[in-house]
Amino acid sequence: MPNIQFLKPNIQFLNPDTLGRPIAPYSNITRVKASEFLFIAGQVGMDKSGKTPADFDGQCVQVFANIGAALASQGASFANIVEFTTYLVHSQDIPKFMAYRTREFPRLFASGAYPPNTLLMIDRLVQEQFLIEVSAVAAL
Amino acid sequence: MPNIQFLKPNIQFLNPDTLGRPIAPYSNITRVKASEFLFIAGQVGMDKSGKTPADFDGQCVQVFANIGAALASQGASFANIVEFTTYLVHSQDIPKFMAYRTREFPRLFASGAYPPNTLLMIDRLVQEQFLIEVSAVAAL
Amino acid sequence: MPNIQFLKPNIQFLNPDTLGRPIAPYSNITRVKASEFLFIAGQVGMDKSGKTPADFDGQCVQVFANIGAALASQGASFANIVEFTTYLVHSQDIPKFMAYRTREFPRLFASGAYPPNTLLMIDRLVQEQFLIEVSAVAAL
Numbered sequence: 280m281p282n283i284q285f286l287k288p289n290i291q292f293l294n295p296d297t298l299g300r301p302i303a304p305y306s307n308i309t310r311v312k313a314s315e316f317l318f319i320a321g322q323v324g325m326d327k328s329g330k331t332p333a334d335f336d337g338q339c340v341q342v343f344a345n346i347g348a349a350l351a352s353q354g355a356s357f358a359n360i361v362e363f364t365t366y367l368v369h370s371q372d373i374p375k376f377m378a379y380r381t382r383e384f385p386r387l388f389a390s391g392a393y394p395p396n397t398l399l400m401i402d403r404l405v406q407e408q409f410l411i412e413v414s415a416v417a418a419l
Numbered sequence: 420m421p422n423i424q425f426l427k428p429n430i431q432f433l434n435p436d437t438l439g440r441p442i443a444p445y446s447n448i449t450r451v452k453a454s455e456f457l458f459i460a461g462q463v464g465m466d467k468s469g470k471t472p473a474d475f476d477g478q479c480v481q482v483f484a485n486i487g488a489a490l491a492s493q494g495a496s497f498a499n500i501v502e503f504t505t506y507l508v509h510s511q512d513i514p515k516f517m518a519y520r521t522r523e524f525p526r527l528f529a530s531g532a533y534p535p536n537t538l539l540m541i542d543r544l545v546q547e548q549f550l551i552e553v554s555a556v557a558a559l
Numbered sequence: 560m561p562n563i564q565f566l567k568p569n570i571q572f573l574n575p576d577t578l579g580r581p582i583a584p585y586s587n588i589t590r591v592k593a594s595e596f597l598f599i600a601g602q603v604g605m606d607k608s609g610k611t612p613a614d615f616d617g618q619c620v621q622v623f624a625n626i627g628a629a630l631a632s633q634g635a636s637f638a639n640i641v642e643f644t645t646y647l648v649h650s651q652d653i654p655k656f657m658a659y660r661t662r663e664f665p666r667l668f669a670s671g672a673y674p675p676n677t678l679l680m681i682d683r684l685v686q687e688q689f690l691i692e693v694s695a696v697a698a699l
Contacts, residue, residue, distance in 0.1 A: 295632030298625055299607050301600075308629050309598040310699075318449040318502040318556070320441075320535030327439050345438055349448050352435030362598040364694075366539060370683050395600030397694045399646060400683035403510050403540035414504075414537045416598070419450075458589040458642040458696070460581075460675030467579050485578055489588050492575030506679060543650050543680035554644075554677045559590075 289313050290361060290418060292392040303377055304384040305396040309361040313418035317359070319349045321366070321414040323404060335372045335410045339379040342413050343387065350417060357387045359417040363396040366412045370400050376411070429453050430501060430558060432532040443517055444524040445536040449501040453558035457499070459489045461506070461554040463544060475512045475550045479519040482553050483527065490557060497527045499557040503536040506552045510540050516551070569593050570641060570698060572672040583657055584664040585676040589641040593698035597639070599629045601646070601694040603684060615652045615690045619659040622693050623667065630697060637667045639697040643676040646692045650680050656691070 290313075292306035301307060322345040324338025325331045332338050350356055367376060376398070384393055404412050430453075432446035441447060462485040464478025465471045472478055490496055507516060516538070524533055544552050570593075572586035581587060602625040604618025605611040612618050630636055647656060656678070664673055684692050 293632065295628065297607065297628035297632060298602075299605055299609060305600060307600050307602075308633070310595070310633060311598070312595040314454050314594050315450070315452040316501075318451070318535050320445055320447050320502075321537030321539075322438075322447075325439055327437065329439060348435065348437035352433065352437060353448070353450060361596075362600075364537075370687075373685065395598050397601030397644075397692065398685050399601075399681050399692075401539055401541050401681050405513065405538050407510075412537065412539075454594050455590070455592040456641075458591070458675050460585055460587050460642075461677030461679075462578075462587075465579055467577060469579060488575060488577035492573065492577060493588070493590060504677075541679055541681050545653065545678050547650075552677070552679075 290359070292394060304380045304393040305363075306393055307395060309395055311361045311418045315419040317350070317353060317355065317417040317419065319346060319415040319417065321412040322346050322349070323409040323412050325409075331408055333408070335375045336379060338410050339376065342411055343383065346413060346415055347387070353419065355417055355419060358390065359419060360394045360415055361418050362416045363394055364414045365396055365398045366401050366404065367398070368401065368403060368410050372410060373398075430499070432534060444520045444533040445503075446533055447535060449535055451501045451558045455559040457490070457493060457495065457557040457559065459486060459555040459557065461552040462486050462489070463549040463552050471548055473548070475515045476519060478550050479516065480523075482551055483523065486553060486555055487527070493559065495557055495559060498530065499559060500534045500555055501558050502556045503534055504554045505536055505538045506541050506544065507538070508541065508543060508550050512550060513538075570639070572674060584660045584673040585643075586673055587675060589675055591641045591698045595699040597630070597633060597635065597697040597699065599626060599695040599697065601692040602626050602629070603689045603692050611688055613688070615655045616659060618690050619656065620663075622691055623663065626693060626695055627667070633699065635697055635699060638670065639699060640674045640695055641698050642696045643674055644694045645676055645678045646681050646684065647678070648681065648683060648690050652690060653678075
């Protein structure tokens with residue numbers, strides 16, 4: 280299985296040959312051995328002071344900054360993420376989400392391997408201004 | 420980190436200063452050390468006999484009664500919850516959901532600390548009559 | 560509690576008498592004791608070569624074939640699943656999803672006990688052609 284990448288002793292991201300290869304920066308499977316986990320509530324594009332960029336890309340940047348801050352508060356980093364779930368309000372933003380990840384994920388995930396993500400288009404988030412929300416699970 | 424609250428030895432709810440403070444009864448992060456978990460299927464507002472209140476508030480009450488019953492069946496309580504995901508069909512019900520939690524969560528969560536929740540507006544649930552569904556993960 | 564079914568030493572599917580009995584092939588609760596987990600990204604009805612059946616039933620078959628392949632790649636099977644989340648684009652497909660499970664789950668889950676599932680109708684998946692997506696968590 281040459282496409283296993285070892286990030287930390289406990290987390291492997293896997294794309295077995297029996298599944299189609301992901302066409303975006305994510306993996307099909309995380310295999311994780313851990314007894315301590317973080318559950319991070321869905322993060323939106325609002326910063327600590329309550330400001331939210333109007334544009335999708337600005338919200339994306341803030342969402343992942345928030346997740347990074349949540350991880351950092353526990354001494355963790357994006358290398359600890361085992362699962363993302365991403366909710367978009369507008370399908371027109373899918374290409375922008377793809378572009379954001381292609382541009383930024385190699386910096387956030389230094390290993391070059393990316394956690395599983397499930398991408399869903401839904402009606403609305405808690406406030407109408409929010410265009411993207413991402414929840415995450417991490418292993419310590 | 421003064422805003423850590425210890426519920427049980429194994430579950431901490433955290434709101435680091437680098438994130439905006441939650442404006443509702445939830446926390447940004449759960450940190451949990453456990454080797455035994457409950458995964459509770461999304462619960463709707465139907466009681467054991469098949470009856471479902473027509474109104475949102477009545478369904479809310481039943482949803483959390485169902486989750487409480489699921490927890491109690493395993494000797495657990497709301498103090499064991501590590502994550503909620505909440506699905507609403509109508510965004511007009513968001514204020515009612517906020518009001519329900521403000522009113523009832525202090526009773527359900529005696530510690531005064533609340534688990535992460537991701538709140539999503541979707542098209543529909545399994546039957547048209549259902550206005551809210553909540554899934555949960557708990558740690559034992 | 561006569562309605563506990565033991566699948567493996569570590570995974571129990573439970574339907575306590577205090578909750579309504581599931582009207583489809585799923586259980587209300589998984590109780591799992593494990594320190595190794597698989598997080599499987601939402602699978603759609605596309606096969607390894609990039610082909611996607613146009614019809615819902617064909618997509619269902621492929622979705623669960625993909626999940627089965629993900630499990631098999633780690634030496635696991637459907638007996639290791641602890642949670643499903645299912646997203647449908649059209650509520651008209653709910654009866655087809657029920658029919659698929661009634662027909663196929665007894666074969667996939669030889670024990671006759673089924674993991675919790677949360678069934679949600681959303682706007683759209685990553686491509687317009689996809690009618691169903693299922694994400695899963697498994698314990699090893």
